[in-house]
Amino acid sequence: MIPVDSLNSHYASVACVKDAELMKSCATDYETKNRFTPGDSDTFHFKYVLPEDIIGAINSIKSKAMGIDQIPIDFIKLCLPALLPVLDHLFNYSLQNSIFPSIWKLANIISVPKIKVPKESKDYRPVSILCILRKVLEKIVHKQVVEYLNEHSILPQNQSGFRKCHSTETALLKATDDIREAIDKKMMSLLVLLDFSKAFDCDVLLANLRYIGFSGAAIYWFKSYLHKRQHRVFVSEQKASAWTEIETGVPQGSVLGPLLFLVYMFDLPDVIKHSCYHMYADDIQLYTHFSVNSFKNSLAVLTQDLYNVIDFCSQHNLDLNVSKTQAIIIGTQRYLTTFYELEAPKLIINNCIIPYSTTVCNLGVVFDPTLSWYNHCLNIVHKVLGTLAQLRRSFAYIPTAVRKLLVKSLIMPHFKYASALFTYQSLTMLSCNAYKTHV
Numbered sequence: 001m002i003p004v005d006s007l008n009s010h011y012a013s014v015a016c017v018k019d020a021e022l023m024k025s026c027a028t029d030y031e032t033k034n035r036f037t038p039g040d041s042d043t044f045h046f047k048y049v050l051p052e053d054i055i056g057a058i059n060s061i062k063s064k065a066m067g068i069d070q071i072p073i074d075f076i077k078l079c080l081p082a083l084l085p086v087l088d089h090l091f092n093y094s095l096q097n098s099i100f101p102s103i104w105k106l107a108n109i110i111s112v113p114k115i116k117v118p119k120e121s122k123d124y125r126p127v128s129i130l131c132i133l134r135k136v137l138e139k140i141v142h143k144q145v146v147e148y149l150n151e152h153s154i155l156p157q158n159q160s161g162f163r164k165c166h167s168t169e170t171a172l173l174k175a176t177d178d179i180r181e182a183i184d185k186k187m188m189s190l191l192v193l194l195d196f197s198k199a200f201d202c203d204v205l206l207a208n209l210r211y212i213g214f215s216g217a218a219i220y221w222f223k224s225y226l227h228k229r230q231h232r233v234f235v236s237e238q239k240a241s242a243w244t245e246i247e248t249g250v251p252q253g254s255v256l257g258p259l260l261f262l263v264y265m266f267d268l269p270d271v272i273k274h275s276c277y278h279m280y281a282d283d284i285q286l287y288t289h290f291s292v293n294s295f296k297n298s299l300a301v302l303t304q305d306l307y308n309v310i311d312f313c314s315q316h317n318l319d320l321n322v323s324k325t326q327a328i329i330i331g332t333q334r335y336l337t338t339f340y341e342l343e344a345p346k347l348i349i350n351n352c353i354i355p356y357s358t359t360v361c362n363l364g365v366v367f368d369p370t371l372s373w374y375n376h377c378l379n380i381v382h383k384v385l386g387t388l389a390q391l392r393r394s395f396a397y398i399p400t401a402v403r404k405l406l407v408k409s410l411i412m413p414h415f416k417y418a419s420a421l422f423t424y425q426s427l428t429m430l431s432c433n434a435y436k437t438h439v
Contacts, residue, residue: 002118002120002121002124004232004233004234004235004239004240004241005233005241005242006121007109007111007121007124007126007233007241008109008231008232008233008241008242008244009121009244010121010122011109011121011126011231011233011244012231012244012246014197016247016248019317022314022315022317023201023203023204023317024203025315026201026204026207026315026316027201027203027204027206027207028207029207030204030207030208030210030211031207031210031211033211043213043214043215044144044145044148044212044213044214044215044218045215045217045218046095046096046141046144046217046218046221047144048092049088049091049092049095049140050088051084051088053140053143054084054087054088054091054136054140055080055084057136057137057139057140057143058073058076058077058080058136059077060139061073061132061135061136061139063132063135065129066129066132067104067106067107067108067129067130067131067132067134068103068106068107068108068131069103069131069132069133071131071132071133072132073132076132076133076136087133087136090133091136091137091140094137094221095141095221096217098217098218098220098221098223098224099221099224100221100224100225101134102228103131104130104131104133104134104137105225105228105229105230106131106229106230106231106243107128107129107130107229107230107231107232107253108128108129108231108232108234108240109126109127109128109129109231109232109233109234109252110126110127110129110234111124111125111126111127111233112124112125112126112127113125126231126233126252127252127253128231128252128253128254129234129253130253130254135254135255138254138255138256139255141256142255142256142259145256145259146164146259148213149212149263152212152213154212154263154266155262155263155266156266156268156269156279158174158269158277158278158279159262159265159266159279159280160174160278160279160280161258161261161262161279161280161281161282161283162258162259162262162281163262168280168363168364168418169417169418169420169421171278171279171280171283171285171363172362172363172365172418172421173420173421174278175191175276175278175285175287175362176371176421178276178287178289179191179287179289179330179371180371182289182331183330183331183332183371185289186291186332186335187289187290187291187331188289188290188291188292188295188329188330188331188335188336188339189287189288189289189290189329189330189331190287190288190290190295190298190299190302190327190328190329190330190347191285191286191287191327191328191330191360191362191367192285192286192287192302192306192325192326192327192347192354193283193284193285193286193324193325193326193327193360193362194283194284194285194286194306194309194320194325195282195283195284195320195321195324195325196282196284196313196318196319196320196321197282197318197319197321200248200249200261200264200316200317200318201248201316201317202223202226202227202247202248202249204264204316204317205222205226205260205263205264206219206222206223206226208263208264208266209222209263212263212266222260225256226250227247228245229245229246229247230243230244230245230246231243231244231246232244248317258281261281261282262281264316265279265282265316268284268309268312268313271305271308271309271311271312272286272305272308272309273304273305273308274288274301274302274304274305275287275288275301275302275305276288276289280363282318283363284309285362286302286305286306286309287302288301288302292335292338292339292342295339295342295344295345296344296345299344299345299347303347303348306349310349310350320349320350322349322350322352322354325349325354326354326357326360326361326362327347327354327355327356327357327360328356328357328358328359328360328367328368328369329344329356329369330367330369330370330371331369331370332370333370336369336370344356359375363418364417364418365417365418365421366379373421373422380414380415383414384411384414384415387410387411388411391406391410
């Protein structure tokens with residue numbers, strides 16, 4: 001096990017500003033082009049929190065984890081009639097006076113291994129355990145902010161991350177349907193999958209909020225919420241690291257974190273001039289359609305958009321993970337054969353050649369060059385057989401009702417996930433041939 005102080009130092013080093021002057025310049029750009037004029041009636045102000053808002057937020061919390069204050073959610077629910085007036089005063093005081101309680105800025109980090117045998121700090125994923133009452137207030141704020149963003153259509157339509165009626169499946173459906181339409185028109189598609197790190201700069205975020213119409217009081221509240229936060233890696237009271245202050249990003253596990261990241265990236269589509277795109281949080285699907293003989297021009301314009309995206313993210317303290325960037329050419333088998341005979345030009349990002357893969361994993365679904373879903377089906381078979389093999393050892397001792405529950409929770413999700421994509425799946429692929437090939 002890696003020492004807790006080493007893990008904590010690693011997590012703190014990831015969330016840092018790499019170019020303070022660039023971040024300051026970016027924040028200044030937003031501040032000089034406010035979307036709303038000061039005093040505009042459409043600007044965002046916090047609404048008065050009502051008791052029913054608090055009750056709804058508390059009842060929506062399912063996690064049993066306790067933060068640094070050691071107050072469990074069950075205790076809050078049990079004592080809610082007596083606590084409600086206190087919470088009502090506490091939350092409204094926080095929002096009206098732009099003060100976020102200091103104890104709620106403390107987070108215990110539980111390190112979860114990413115791989116079977118972790119050897120380095122980067123092999124552990126940080127999961128922040130936050131105070132329950134903090135989450136309650138965040139849920140109330142989240143609801144008010146989402147209503148404002150939806151009312152003014154601020155978030156781009158092609159952003160499916162952490163939004164109501166959106167999911168990874170809607171992101172996959174949009175790109176897949178566009179590619180299928182191109183195939184119907186006897187064209188091919190180049191799909192590039194981008195992944196960015198998320199240690200964003202708080203000052204740029206606050207400038208973003210000002211730009212989209214948040215009032216001064218609301219911005220001061222978010223400033224109090226974001227600044228002077230601390231975390232520590234926690235195993236037990238006897239085995240915990242020292243506290244470390246964090247000035248960038250938001251804690252893993254926070255309610256507002258994903259929404260604030262969407263606000264942080266809301267104007268990214270403005271720099272994509274020529275290509276199609278769809279986003280799920282920081283996962284970006286960038287694609288263009290082309291005929292066999294026009295690939296060179298299509299690659300040039302997509303590369304231009306790609307560098308525009310990279311420049312935008314650099315200005316916002318986000319890094320492109322080149323090692324996770326994937327590219328694939330999709331079309332009919334006939335056009336694919338002709339395409340590869342022409343020795344097509346390479347896709348180059350930051351002096352690195354991105355090969356055209358035979359399969360790519362896009363938001364948990366394996367894409368192949370003809371959208372046959374053959375490799376994805378084999379991947380599902382692998383996962384299902386592996387799970388069944390583990391369950392089989394103890395099935396004889398498990399009641400039938402529990403068996404059904406295990407299958408429903410551990411097996412069926414593999415088949416149901418993104419099932420709407422597989423409209424054109426052949427009966428052969430759904431038959432036991434896939435199983436025989438796997439075996």
